[in-house]
Every structure is written in C-alpha cells, then in structure tokens.
Amino acid sequence: MRRKILVPLITLFLATYGEATFAQQVTSPKRHFGFRIGDDYMLANYKQMESYFLKVAQESDRVLIREAGLTEEGRKQYLLIVSSPENLKHIEKYRGISQRLGRAEGLTDSEALQLAKEGKPVVWIDGGMHSNETVGSHQLIETLYQLTSRNDEEILRYLDKVIILMWHVNPDGQDLIADWYMQYEDKEKRNMHIPVLYHKYVGHDNNRDYFMFNLKETENLAKVMYIDWLPQIIYNHHQTSPDGTIVAGPPYRDPFNHVFDPLLITGIDGVGAAMINRLNVEDKPGYVRLDQSTFSTWWNGGLRTAPYFRNMIGILTEITGNPTPSVIPAVAERQIPRNGLPNPVDPQKWHFRQSIDYSVSLNFAILDYAARNGDQLLYNFYKMGKNSIERGSRDHWTKYPKFAEAMERSYDEAVKSGKEAKKEPTGYYRSKIIPDSYYESVYKNPSNRDPRGYIISADQPDFGTAIKFVNALIKGGVYVYQSTSDFTYGGKRYPKNSIVVKTNQAFRPQILDMFEPQDHPHDVQYPGGPPVRPYDAAGWTLAMQMGVEYDRIYEDITAPLERKPYGELLKAPSVEVSVSKVGYILPAQSNDSFLAINRLLKSGHRVYRDEQSKDFFVEPRGRDIVVQVAREYGVRARGATVKSSRLKPIEKLKIGLYDYYGGSMPSGWVRWIFEQYGFEYRQFFPQDVDSRKIDDFDVLIFVGQGIPTGDGSGYRSRLPEASLVPEAYRHMLGELSRDKSVGVLKEYVEKGGKIITIGSSSAWVYGLNIGVTNPLVERNEEGKEVPLPSNKYYIPTSILRADIDVSKPENYGMPAQINIVFNNSPVFRIGESGQVYSLGKISTDKPLLSGWAHGQHYLKDTHIGVVATLGKGKVVAIGPEITNRAQAHATFKMLFNQLYK
Structure with missing residues (x-):
C-alpha cells in the first residue's frame, strides 16, 4: 500500500524540481560549462560544445555520434543521431528505409506503405548557422540534454517513434563569436561586433550556398542530408523575429515555387500548426506567420529552402533573444490579433533563457508531430518522389505565371478583335471565366511542356565548368548518366563523356530549378504600387549563371549511357597533351586555364597572351604544369606547332581586395574564388586608402558596397566604439568618405593604378566627370534628377542577357552574348568624351532570362560595364554581379582577364 502511494509522490516531486527530473548518468550543461544554458551574459564556444557532444554520446545509450567532415578552418563537424537504444541498434535499417522512400525508385504503393509502417520518421534539427544568432547554437545543447536525460513519457515516446539528427552548422563562427x-x-561591455565575417569567407552568406555547395560546411551537410539520410523534416533555427514578436515561423507567405509538389506545401502547413499550437498551450505568445512575416518558399539556396526541391519539409524559425538581455518593444500593429499573429505578446524585458525555452518547445512540437504522423510523413515522402518520377516520364506542364498570363492575354485579344464575345464576370466571386480552348492552347501546347531531361555535350568550350555544375547536382542528391561512346540524338552528334540528366527521378524539382528559368510572379503591394521584395533572389538558374551549354530532351533517350551512383562526383575527362618543342596553348574559354597560368607564373615560367586567338601560350619548359592541369581539370591544352607573332607577355599584378571592419560578404566570396584559381591578393581597409598605403598595389578591387557613390551616399559600416576593439583590429575600423577617400582613389588612378568595381560600388563613376552617367533616373516635380521609383523599375537578383564586345581584353575568351546576374545593379550611359569604352550593353527591351524584372525596358541600350582612362591609370566599372556568390562562373573571366599586366 505504501509503495503504491510513494511512486506517484516521487513522480510529482521529480516533475516539480527542474533538474531532478533528469537521470543523473548524463552530465548536465551547468556542470560541464559552468553555467546554465540561457543564463544572461554567458556563451559557450564550439570547443566546449564539441567536448559536451562527445561526453553525452559516451554517457548516453540514446546517442550515436559520427564525424562528418572538416570545416573551412579545420574543425570537425559531427552528426548526432538521437533515438531510443533499440532504434539505434537497427539504425542502418531505418536509414535505408528513409533513403528508399525518398528516392521512390522501384517501389509499388503497397510496398511503400509497408516500408512506412516499418520505418521511423527522420527529423533534422540544426543550429549555429549564423554565429551571432546564438539561440540556435545553444538550443542544441539544451535539446540534446533533455532528450538524453529525461525519462518522462513524452521524451520516451519521441525517442521510440522518431530518429533525430542534430547538426551544428558553423563551428568556426561559434568559436569566433x-x-x-x-x-x-565587464558583462555590460560584452558584444558581438567581431572584426571579420563569422564564416572564414562569407559570413551570413553561408546560408546562400545550398545548391552550389562551394563551402566545406555545405558540402558536408549535403552528403549527410541528401545522400546518406534523406530526412522528412528539416528544422533550421535562426534569428531574429519582427519587432514586437518573439518568433516567426511557418506557414510562410506567397509566392511558393511552382515546381513543388502540393503535398510539400500542405506538409509545411501541418508542421506549422503543431508548432504554434504547442506554444499557445504553453502560454508562449508572439508567434508570427503568413503575411505578417517576410519569409516565403520561393527561393532555392538556403538550408531551409533547398530541401523543398527534394520533397523535404523545411522549417525556418526566426526567434528573438541574446545573451545580453533585450527588450520586446511596443509595436501598435503587433498588438492586434489576426491570422498571421493570433496571440500577441506584451512589451517586456527579454532574457536569453526564455528564447531557449521557446526553441526547445518548438523542437518538441515538431518531434511530437513526427511521432504522431510518422507513417504518413514517410509515405508522403515516397508519394512526392513517385509523382516526380511520373511527371518526368511523360508530358507534363508546370503551371508557371507566364502561361496563365498568356491564356488571359490571348482571350483578351480575341475579345478585342471581335473573335470572342465579351462576357461580364458572373457569379458570387465575379471571376473572369475563359473558354477551355484558351487553357488547352497554353497548357496542352507541346512547346510549353517540361523537358524530360538535358544533354550537356562534352565538346563545349569550357567543359570543366560544366562538370562543376553537374557535381553541384550530384552533391545535392541528383543522379546523372554519362555516355560511354559517341551518340546521336535529335540529329545532333554528342561525343563520349557527354552528360545526360533525366527528370524522371525523385528530386526532379531540383533538376528543373537548376536548368529552367524562374518565373517570379509580378508581386506588388497593390495594382500599380511598389513591389514586394523577394526574401532573396528572384532568379538564379545555375546552368545559366555558370554558362553551361545544354539541350533539352522532350522524350526518352536511347544512347550508350552509364548511370552514376548517388553521390559519386565526376571528373573532367583527362586530356593528353602532345610534346612540343614550340610551346603549349591554353584555351581562353576555360576558367581553369587561369589556374594553370597562376601556377606557371608562381613557378617562374613565362606566359603570353596571343592577341589574335586570345589563348595563352606557355614556353616548353612549363610542360609539367600544363600536363598536370590538363589531366586533373580537363583543360584542353595542346602542343603548339608554330609560335604566333602576336604574343604579349603577361605578369602578375599586386592585387588589393577591399574589405572593412565586420567583413564584406561579396569581397569574401571573391577571396574564395581567388584561392580556388590561384590568384594571390592582400586585403586593404578604409584607413589604408586615406593613409595612401594603397600605392603598394597595382590594382584595387571593390566588390559590392564600399566607395561612396555619385550622389554622396555609400556604405556605412556598423562600427563599434574603438575602445571596445582590441588594438590588433583597430586598423580595420573606419569607412570611405566622399570628401577625402574618393579624392585619394582618383589620385591613385591618375598616377597609374587601376581600380575595378563590381556591383553597387560601380556607381561611383557617375561622379568622376568622365562622361558616364546614370540612365535610370527621371526628373521630379522640382526638375531634379532622382532614381526611378520602384513602382516603375525594380529588378531583384535575376539573370539577364547582355551583349559584350569580345574584342576588348576584359572580355577575352567569352561568347558575344552572356548571362549576367543583376540585382538592381548600376548601368551606364556613355557620353562622347573619347576616354571611355563599353564592355557590353543590354540591347533589347526584354533582357530577362530568369527571375523578375519590373520595368526592364528601361535597360535597353544601357551599358553594363565601362573602362575609362584617368591620367596614367584606368577605372573599370562593372555593374552586374559577375562574381555572384561564387556561382556566376560565366562571367568570372571579366575579372580574371584584368589581373595581369
């Protein structure tokens, strides 16, 4: 009798007294770190977190820990697999089921249903992506502790029903911050104003690399997520929420990408409902969603959004909170309950631990959803993959906005011409009803159907870059075929080693998204009003950015093809170089030729440019390096039979790359590019300009924001107080000024230097009095020139077509028409001063290839890049983002060509 009473009393006691709830065999965070996770003014670094992960994995039979690769700075990344001890004994079985259902190959519906019953849903929880968003990294610690230590019914159910994958995204940045x-x-002085980016190269843009996989961290994650495991739900923690709220989460606002399976969107809704419901049950207000948040499901490339293109439910939350206590401000509109914010939060002081508690609750809401709906999650995962395979095996039409617009336009024209009688909208909704024939003329038109695949010919000028593109697909879980011999298709001959990518596979949405243009809806606040800014890019088609040549397939293909295994990267076919006593030729079209050139110059070899063919010429003694690059990268080097009479020797320039305190992401991407291709460079900072230390360089490069523009505006760094910055970093402080810095830069050029600007800094040339002006302006009522308003002209990151002058040295090795990444970028009008020439122009009033370009007709006959002589030196201004996130390989040569003398 006493025993029956004692057991519930003990249970009540443990539930009441916090840490007493936890089993004692797992070390608590407070014991390991010396403070409770979420204590104000306290942060753990990654070294401490790593040791905790390893300790818990050793102490708990609920955890497996596996090394998953090194970061850019050489730290180890780990995958933590958390589940019940029984599940972990059979973990390979459950991983295999998740893979099979996610790839959906060779399964019947009944077999998939059975596998779904046998399997366990796999949920991914990560943190630490953006290192100054410290809630995300620290909730991993608290969540791991609770999952491994608590023995209550709730936790045991999660462990029994779900496989949980936990991942720290950016260990390097965690240590730094x-x-x-x-x-x-002094705790009051603690801050996160670090001098450099919190990723070695790209800072915040480490969440912009998830279809390209340039960085080691993203490549590590891709292998785990898309090759090894294929989780059904991805939960990506971020900060911060809109003012006056606590957390922004799903469901998200329109638009969503048109290639998605509808099950994906409703799946996000289901998870989102579970999350907000749990917070409301726990009296945790302030969850904002839908139109009250800024996040959509349109863009590819982020850790949360990229999984959508693989049929995975991606969840992003943006939560408030920092180790330094903060305030939830009073925002009037955030106090009105609505569908996007059903439970407003009162203004108040906010502590770090509160954000940790919210985050753990959100994690558990997702685990609860997965535990309750595991069979359906697994089967739906299969169903989406099966739908993709079927759509890629037959004629299918994706319902892009352009098709709906074409249908309506065709009908309106018929009404206007009298071919159709005008019908007034009828019914309750007053909809315009269009005859079915107009629907069929668009959505059954063979020319509008989706391709069933793509052929990438091995004989294109820069096949090495095409291989890089294909490897990005492979890293992301797509499988490809490579031809084992020459073949003919559609009357065109393709050589051995050509690549075929078929769309009849589960990750079909990703394939279409990488090859086909994005058709962003015309999203405005109201008819004729300003545009609604996309969350990130509007258009990004990777094959276009990289300049890959490909042909579309609209039926099945019969050819000598070998299917490559999942995750197995391709190598460019090795090129054998014949021995020559004359020398060797490296093709100007190949980006990897520049890698060879830089290795040659570094080794003391002579390299020349043939001003007739534009190719590079190497003397015979450089053969070893030429052969090495030809074999390793497939550069089509060849032995020369005669020596051209128009050879110009080239030498390295001393390259200065601009940066500032806190770090420039566009500059960081260029650092990464330079290191891949062997360019040597040094950074310089605002103080180096004003003190004229820049005279040490032959060329200065400004990428993105930096130089004050013609109207006096420019980038202003978020600078900390100098007293809070250790002496070793104070040389990085400061910013460029129009009054002093611009004059120093002009003087630098006039004395013989060269300045290259890419992107927004290029607008500085409007104020140099060299006959270059801004064509994207109009006169206001006062007669003053002002920029075109956004309701007339607005082009968020998209891909446009431009013509370039291939006779100019800056454009050597490039085709006459190029794809440019354009982000409201500067363009130019050239006067008749004679000291300026154009690198290229936009020749049409409809240059858009992929994305969204409102008012694109304003770009007709504008120049995308100009070169001006200024004294003894040169100014080169290139408006488009030719180095965009190390993705825009098609335009790298516009920079590379200028880095020699």
Missing part, C-alpha cells in the same frame, strides 16, 4: 563576446570581464 563566443570567444569575442566572453573576452570582456
């Missing part, structure tokens, strides 16, 4: 923050003994 935490060590910086904790260096100040």
Whole structure:
C-alpha cells in the first residue's frame, strides 16, 4: 500500500524540481560549462560544445555520434543521431528505409506503405548557422540534454517513434563569436561586433550556398542530408523575429515555387500548426506567420529552402533573444490579433533563457508531430518522389505565371478583335471565366511542356565548368548518366563523356530549378504600387549563371549511357597533351586555364597572351604544369606547332581586395574564388586608402558596397566604439568618405593604378566627370534628377542577357552574348568624351532570362560595364554581379582577364 502511494509522490516531486527530473548518468550543461544554458551574459564556444557532444554520446545509450567532415578552418563537424537504444541498434535499417522512400525508385504503393509502417520518421534539427544568432547554437545543447536525460513519457515516446539528427552548422563562427563576446570581464561591455565575417569567407552568406555547395560546411551537410539520410523534416533555427514578436515561423507567405509538389506545401502547413499550437498551450505568445512575416518558399539556396526541391519539409524559425538581455518593444500593429499573429505578446524585458525555452518547445512540437504522423510523413515522402518520377516520364506542364498570363492575354485579344464575345464576370466571386480552348492552347501546347531531361555535350568550350555544375547536382542528391561512346540524338552528334540528366527521378524539382528559368510572379503591394521584395533572389538558374551549354530532351533517350551512383562526383575527362618543342596553348574559354597560368607564373615560367586567338601560350619548359592541369581539370591544352607573332607577355599584378571592419560578404566570396584559381591578393581597409598605403598595389578591387557613390551616399559600416576593439583590429575600423577617400582613389588612378568595381560600388563613376552617367533616373516635380521609383523599375537578383564586345581584353575568351546576374545593379550611359569604352550593353527591351524584372525596358541600350582612362591609370566599372556568390562562373573571366599586366 505504501509503495503504491510513494511512486506517484516521487513522480510529482521529480516533475516539480527542474533538474531532478533528469537521470543523473548524463552530465548536465551547468556542470560541464559552468553555467546554465540561457543564463544572461554567458556563451559557450564550439570547443566546449564539441567536448559536451562527445561526453553525452559516451554517457548516453540514446546517442550515436559520427564525424562528418572538416570545416573551412579545420574543425570537425559531427552528426548526432538521437533515438531510443533499440532504434539505434537497427539504425542502418531505418536509414535505408528513409533513403528508399525518398528516392521512390522501384517501389509499388503497397510496398511503400509497408516500408512506412516499418520505418521511423527522420527529423533534422540544426543550429549555429549564423554565429551571432546564438539561440540556435545553444538550443542544441539544451535539446540534446533533455532528450538524453529525461525519462518522462513524452521524451520516451519521441525517442521510440522518431530518429533525430542534430547538426551544428558553423563551428568556426561559434568559436569566433563566443570567444569575442566572453573576452570582456565587464558583462555590460560584452558584444558581438567581431572584426571579420563569422564564416572564414562569407559570413551570413553561408546560408546562400545550398545548391552550389562551394563551402566545406555545405558540402558536408549535403552528403549527410541528401545522400546518406534523406530526412522528412528539416528544422533550421535562426534569428531574429519582427519587432514586437518573439518568433516567426511557418506557414510562410506567397509566392511558393511552382515546381513543388502540393503535398510539400500542405506538409509545411501541418508542421506549422503543431508548432504554434504547442506554444499557445504553453502560454508562449508572439508567434508570427503568413503575411505578417517576410519569409516565403520561393527561393532555392538556403538550408531551409533547398530541401523543398527534394520533397523535404523545411522549417525556418526566426526567434528573438541574446545573451545580453533585450527588450520586446511596443509595436501598435503587433498588438492586434489576426491570422498571421493570433496571440500577441506584451512589451517586456527579454532574457536569453526564455528564447531557449521557446526553441526547445518548438523542437518538441515538431518531434511530437513526427511521432504522431510518422507513417504518413514517410509515405508522403515516397508519394512526392513517385509523382516526380511520373511527371518526368511523360508530358507534363508546370503551371508557371507566364502561361496563365498568356491564356488571359490571348482571350483578351480575341475579345478585342471581335473573335470572342465579351462576357461580364458572373457569379458570387465575379471571376473572369475563359473558354477551355484558351487553357488547352497554353497548357496542352507541346512547346510549353517540361523537358524530360538535358544533354550537356562534352565538346563545349569550357567543359570543366560544366562538370562543376553537374557535381553541384550530384552533391545535392541528383543522379546523372554519362555516355560511354559517341551518340546521336535529335540529329545532333554528342561525343563520349557527354552528360545526360533525366527528370524522371525523385528530386526532379531540383533538376528543373537548376536548368529552367524562374518565373517570379509580378508581386506588388497593390495594382500599380511598389513591389514586394523577394526574401532573396528572384532568379538564379545555375546552368545559366555558370554558362553551361545544354539541350533539352522532350522524350526518352536511347544512347550508350552509364548511370552514376548517388553521390559519386565526376571528373573532367583527362586530356593528353602532345610534346612540343614550340610551346603549349591554353584555351581562353576555360576558367581553369587561369589556374594553370597562376601556377606557371608562381613557378617562374613565362606566359603570353596571343592577341589574335586570345589563348595563352606557355614556353616548353612549363610542360609539367600544363600536363598536370590538363589531366586533373580537363583543360584542353595542346602542343603548339608554330609560335604566333602576336604574343604579349603577361605578369602578375599586386592585387588589393577591399574589405572593412565586420567583413564584406561579396569581397569574401571573391577571396574564395581567388584561392580556388590561384590568384594571390592582400586585403586593404578604409584607413589604408586615406593613409595612401594603397600605392603598394597595382590594382584595387571593390566588390559590392564600399566607395561612396555619385550622389554622396555609400556604405556605412556598423562600427563599434574603438575602445571596445582590441588594438590588433583597430586598423580595420573606419569607412570611405566622399570628401577625402574618393579624392585619394582618383589620385591613385591618375598616377597609374587601376581600380575595378563590381556591383553597387560601380556607381561611383557617375561622379568622376568622365562622361558616364546614370540612365535610370527621371526628373521630379522640382526638375531634379532622382532614381526611378520602384513602382516603375525594380529588378531583384535575376539573370539577364547582355551583349559584350569580345574584342576588348576584359572580355577575352567569352561568347558575344552572356548571362549576367543583376540585382538592381548600376548601368551606364556613355557620353562622347573619347576616354571611355563599353564592355557590353543590354540591347533589347526584354533582357530577362530568369527571375523578375519590373520595368526592364528601361535597360535597353544601357551599358553594363565601362573602362575609362584617368591620367596614367584606368577605372573599370562593372555593374552586374559577375562574381555572384561564387556561382556566376560565366562571367568570372571579366575579372580574371584584368589581373595581369
């Protein structure tokens, strides 16, 4: 009798007294770190977190830990697999089921249903992506502790029903931020104003690499997520929420990408409902969603959004909170309950631990959803993959906005010409009803159907870059075929090693998204009003950015093809170089030729440019390096039979790359590019300009924001107080000024230097009095020139077509028409001064290839790049983003060509 009473009393006691709830065999965070996770003013670094992960994995039979690769700075990344001890004994079985259902190959519906019953849903939870968003990294610690230590019914159910994958996204940045923050003994002075980006190269843009996989961290994650595991739900933690709220989460606002399976969108809705419901049950207000948040499901490339293109439910939350206590401000409109914010939060002081508690609750909401709906999640995953395979095996029409617009336009024209009688809208909804024939003329038109695949010919000028593109697909879980011999298709002959990518596979949405244009809806606040800014890019088609040549397939293909295994990267076919006593030729069209050139120059070899063919010429003694690059990268080097009479020697320039305190992401991407292709460079900072230390360089490069523009505006760094910055970093402080810095830069050029600007800094040339002006302006009522308003002209990141002058040295090796990444970029009008020439222009009033270009007709006959002589030197201004996130390989040569003398 006493025993029956004692057991519930013990249970009540443990539930009441916090840490007493936890089993004692797992070390608590407070014991390991010396403070409770979420304590104000306290952060753990990655070294401490890593040791905790390893310790818990050793202490708990609920955890497996596996090394998953090194970061850019050489730290180890780990995959933590958390589930019941029984599940972990059979973990390969469950991983295999998740793979089979996600790829959906060779399964019947009944077999998939059975596998779904046998399997366990796989949920991914990560943190630490953006290192100054410290809630995300620290909730991993608290969540792991609770999952491995608590023995209540709720946790045991999650462990029994779900496989949980936990991942720290950016270990390098965690050490950097935490060590910086904790260096100040005075807690009130603790800050995160670090001097450099919190990723070695790209800072915040480490979440912009998830279809390209340039960075080691994204490549590590892709292998785990898209090759090895294929989770059904991905939960990506971020900060911060809109003012006056606590957390922004799903469901998200329109638009969503048209290639998605509808089950994906309703799947996001289901998970989102579980999340907000749990917070409301726990009296945790302030969850904002739908139109009250800024996040959509349109863009590819982020850790949360890229999984959508693989039929995975991606969840993003943006939560408030920092180790330094903050305030939830009073925002009047955020106090009105509505569908997007059903439970407003009161203004209040906010502590770090509150955000940790919210995050753990959100994690558990997702685990609860997965535990309750595991069979359906697994089967739906298969169903979406099966739908993709079927759509790629027959004629299918994706319902892009352009098709609906064409249908309506065709009908309106018929009404206007009298071919159709005008019908007034009828019914309750007053909809315009269009005859079915107009629907069929668009959505059954063979020319509008989706391709069933793509052929990438091995004989294109820069096949090495095409291989890089294909490897990005493979890293992301797509499988490809490679031809084992020459073949003919559609009357065209393709050589051996050509690549075929078929769309009859589960990750079909990803394939279409990488090859086909994005058709962003015309999204405005109201008819004729300003555009609604996309969350990120509007258009990004990777094959276009990289300049890959490909042909579309609209029926099945019979050819000598070998299917490559999932995750097995391709190598460019090795090129054998014949021995020559004359020398060797490296093709100007190949980006990897520049890698060879830089290795040759570094080794003391002579390299020349043939001003007739534009190719590079190497003397015979450079053969070893030429052969190495030809074999390793497939550069089509060849032995020369005669020596051209128009050879011009080239030498390295001393390259200065602009950066500032806190770090420039566009500049960081260029650092990464330079290191891949062997360019040597040094960084310089605003103080180096004003003190004229830039005279040490032959060329200065400004990418993105930096130089004050013609109207006096420019980038202003978020600078900390100098007293809070250790002496070693104070040389990075400061910013460029129009009054002083611009004059120093002009003087630098006039004395013989060269300045290259890419992107927004290029607008500085409007104020140099060299006959270059801004064509995207109009006169206001006062007669003053002002930029075109956004309701007339607005082009968020998209891909446009431009013509370039291939006779100009800056454009050597490029085709006459190029695809440019354009983000409201500067363009130019050239006067008749004679000191300026154009690198290329937009010749049409409809240059858009992929994305969204409102008012694109304003770009007709504008120049995308100009070169001006200024004294003894040169200014080169290129408006488009020719180095965009290390993705725009098609335009790298516009920069590379200028880095020699």
